[in-house]
Amino acid sequence: VIKIGQAEHSKITTCAYCGVGCGFKAEMKGNQVVRMTPWKDGKANEGHACVKGRFAWGYATHPDRITKPMIRSKITDPWREVSWEEAIGHAASEFRRIQAKYGKDSVGGITSSRCTNEETYLVQKLIRAGFGNNNVDTCARVCHSPTGYGLGQTYGTSAGTQTFKSVEHSDVVLVIGANPTDGHPVFASRLKKRLREGARLIVIDPRRIDLVQTPHVKADYHLALRPGTNVAMITALAHVIVTEGLLADEFIAARCEEKSFHDWRDFVSKPENSPEATADITGVPAEDVRAAARLYATGGNAAIYYGLGVTEHSQGSTMVMGIANLAMATGNIGREGVGVNPLRGQNNVQGSCDMGSFPHELPGYRHISDTATRQLFESAWGVTLDPEPGLRIPNMFDAAMAGSFLGLYCEGEDIVQSDPNTQHVTAALSAMECVVVQDIFLNETAKYAHVFLPGASFLEKDGTFTNAERRISRVRQVMKPLAGYADWEVTQLLANALGLAMDYKHPSEIMDEIARLTPSFAGVNYQKIDRMGSVQWPCNDAAPEGTPTMHLDAFVRGKGKFFVTQYVATDEKVNRRFPLILTTGRILSQYNVGAQTRRTANSMWHPEDVLEIHPHDAEERGINDGDWVGVQSRAGETVLHAKVSERMQPGVVYTTFHFPESGANVITTDNSDWATNCPEYKVTAVQVLKVTQP
C-alpha cells in the first residue's frame, strides 16, 4: 500500500538497500512515514533514487513484523511469546551451557550488512570479548570477501578507490560481472549520463545486460565470456597490454614492486595466455579481446566497476587481483576518473567488513594475530583476546555437522535463503542446540531458531552506514522501535546477560570508541558527519575531511603488488546429465532475499523469480515462454517459470534469488573461492526440463 499524506516533519537518513547509499528525506506524520524523497544534497545520489529506495518504508510497518521476543525448546514446537528479560536470559544461559559442555569455541555469531556500523561493531565485540573466540563472520563472506582479500593483497586495503562522481571524469569504463541498472540503479544513471556524453564502454559479462545496448547507450565491446572463465579473460587482456607495449612504464616504476611486476609480466606474456590461445576457454573472439584491451589501455582515464560476477567464483580472489593488476599496469589508479571500484551489493557491506566482523580481522582490517593490535583492544575492552582466527560461515556449518559448533547468534541475516546449498545449511542449523535469530521478520532461518529477538528497521534507529565509495552516512531514527529496542540495544542486553559490561547510551558513543581504536576512522564522529553530510574514510589527522580518492601518491601498502593470475577451471563441470550452466543475479525492483522488497509496493513489478533460457536451449527442450521448468543440479532441484530470452548465450541459464519459493540456492553448490570461501554462486551445472506443474 502506498500511503500519501501531508508530512508534519522530516529527517534525513540513508537507504538501507544497495551499496550506493542514497540519502533520503523521510517525511513523517506523527510516528508514521508518509513519503520518502531523495535528498538533493546527498553526495551519493544528488537528489536521485530508484524504485527500491522510494518505497523502502513500506516494509517497516508491514503486518508481518514481529514485535515480541519468542522462545521454544525444539524447532518443531510452536513459538511462545516471552518478555525481553526472559528471551535474553534464556539465550545467554544456553550459550553459556553449550560453552561449558563443548568448549568456548562451540558458539559464534553472524552479523549483517543490513545493520549499522555500530551494531556490527558490537556483535563482533560480543563474540570476541563475551564468547572469548573469533567465531564471527558477516554476509560479506558470500559476496565481497574476495574483494577484501584481493585488494588487500595488491593495494593494502579492502575498498573502492573512487567516489561515484568520479565516473564523470572517465573516458573509458570497464564493467565486469556487474549489472548496475538492476543492482545499483542510481550509479547506473550517472554512468549512462557519462556514456551519453561520449565515454566508451566495455562490458565483460556472460549475459547481455541492459548496458550492452539500450536506446541511448551501446557498449563498444561486449565480451560475453563463459561463466567461470574470468581469470583467463583478465589474463588475456593483460597479455595484449604487455605484448603490444601499452604499459604505463613510469607509473609502474614509481609506484609498484619491481619483482612482482616482472613476475607478472613474464607470466601474462606467455603465448598460452594470449586471446587466441584462450578463446576456446572464454568463448570470446580474440580480436574483440585485443580491441577491448587496447581501448582500456589507451583510451584516456579508464575506470573499472565490478560486481559479484567477479567475486562469486572459485577464483574470485584471483580475479580481483587480476583487475587490480590491470589498473596498475596501465596507470589507471590514484586520480579522478580511473580506479578499481567494487559495486557492493548491500547497503553496509563495506561497513560490516570495516568493523572487524571477519574471523581473522579486528576493526580496520588488522589481523587478530597481531599482538600490538590485540593489546590495544584488550586494554580498551578489559579482556584477553584469542589470537587464533575463528570459523568462517561455511566452517561453522561444517563444525555443526561434526558436532563441535552448537550455538549461533545470527543478527539480520537470512542464511537459509541466501547461502548456497540450502540442504547443507538447514542440516547444520538443525544440528545446533541453540540458534538465536534477531530479525524484523520470521525469515527462513528463523524456522530453525530456538530464540527469536525482534529487530528494528533502518527507520527505527540511529547509526551509520558506509557505502561502496567508503562514504559514512547517518542513519536517523524517524520512528520508535516497534519492539522497544534498536538492534544495538538488543546486542548490548545480550552482552550484559553474558557478563560483558556494555553501557552505551547512544550509537554515537559506539562510533567514538571505533574512532579511538581504528586509525582510518580516527577523525570520524557524528558532529562531523552531520556538518559535512557524509565523510569518506580514511578520515584522520592526515585527512580530517576524509578521502574521496585513494592511493593518490602511494598505495596503502606502500608499493602496489602485482600477482600472477593462473587460470584454473572450476570443479563444477557440465556433462551429459547437467549440460547447462546456471548463473544468478538480481532484478531492479527486488533486493537480495526479498524479505524487505517483497513486503513493499515493489512486488507489483516482479512477483516471482524466473529462469532465463536462450531460444536454442528452450527449443531443444520444447520449452515456451511461461512454461514451468524443472531445474536440477548436483545439489538439488527446483521449479520455475521459463523466460525465453536472447539476453542469454546458448548453454547458460539465469535466475534471481529474491523469493524463497523459487529455491535458487537449493541448486547452488558448495564450491567456493580458494582464498575466502565465497560461494561459487555464478557457476552451477544444471539440467532444465519442461514440467507440467510445480
Ligand code: SF4
Ligand atoms: Fe539508492 Fe540503492 Fe536505495 Fe536505490 S536501492 S535508492 S540506488 S541506495
